[in-house]
Amino acid sequence: MYRKISRKSPPPSALPTRIAATLFSLLAKYVPETKKQKKDRLIKAAAAEVKNLPKDEATKPYFIKHGLNHITNLVESKRAKLVVIAHDVEPIELVVWLPTLCRKMNVPFCIVKSKARLGQLVHKKKTSCIALTDVRKADEPALKQVQDVCNQLFAVFDRKPGGNKLSATTAARVAYIKKLNAERTAALRA
Numbered sequence: 001m002y003r004k005i006s007r008k009s010p011p012p013s014a015l016p017t018r019i020a021a022t023l024f025s026l027l028a029k030y031v032p033e034t035k036k037q038k039k040d041r042l043i044k045a046a047a048a049e050v051k052n053l054p055k056d057e058a059t060k061p062y063f064i065k066h067g068l069n070h071i072t073n074l075v076e077s078k079r080a081k082l083v084v085i086a087h088d089v090e091p092i093e094l095v096v097w098l099p100t101l102c103r104k105m106n107v108p109f110c111i112v113k114s115k116a117r118l119g120q121l122v123h124k125k126k127t128s129c130i131a132l133t134d135v136r137k138a139d140e141p142a143l144k145q146v147q148d149v150c151n152q153l154f155a156v157f158d159r160k161p162g163g164n165k166l167s168a169t170t171a172a173r174v175a176y177i178k179k180l181n182a183e184r185t186a187a188l189r190a
Contacts (some may be wrong), residue, residue: 006055014087014110015111016153019146019149020112021083022142023084023110024133024170025131026146027084027121030064030132031125032066037140038103044134062133062136064121064122064155065132066094066121066122067127067134068094070127070188071083071098074131075105075131076105077105078106079104081107081132081135082131082132082146082147083109083110083130084118084130085110085111086112086118086126087112087114088115091127094128095128099154108150109154110149110150110153110154117129126176134142
């Protein structure tokens with residue numbers, strides 16, 4: 001007999017409880033509307049359009065975006081302001097590349113403890129990741145605070161191997177190239 005070996009990776013470090021509470025209170029303000037709420041909003045907008053009233057841009061709905069493909073498109077187009085990833089996604093390969101993409105596109109991201117908790121925010125059982133694209137003016141300081149904490153906590157991922165020190169050969173080559181460039185610019189000015 002053989003034992004089945006689990007391929008699960010150890011859970012990554014998630015947000016501290018205090019910051020997670022701040023994050024989820026912020027996200028709770030941007031819960032997507034239900035089908036009934038959307039229908040009512042669209043009926044009101046249609047009625048206003050029939051009466052030739054100006055469109056009310058101040059009531060633009062701000063919502064959490066969810067779904068892996070949608071989040072990927074938002075990050076690639078740099079429209080996401082904050083990406084929240086669940087740590088217990090199975091298989092992990094679904095989201096393991098998302099932090100790298102976020103870093104490449106300079107989008108803040110964080111890892112939280114439950115995909116079910118994220119799912120509750122978007123009226124689903126569970127979801128692997130969510131994103132904020134726009135927030136109201138009143139919530140910008142809270143978003144900025146969460147973004148700063150996420151950037152600090154997950155900056156560990158930005159480390160490069162080798163301590164960013166050049167080898168002796170590479171350092172000599174860089175110095176030689178700088179010397180050549182300096183001589184060329186001096187010759188061009190003369």
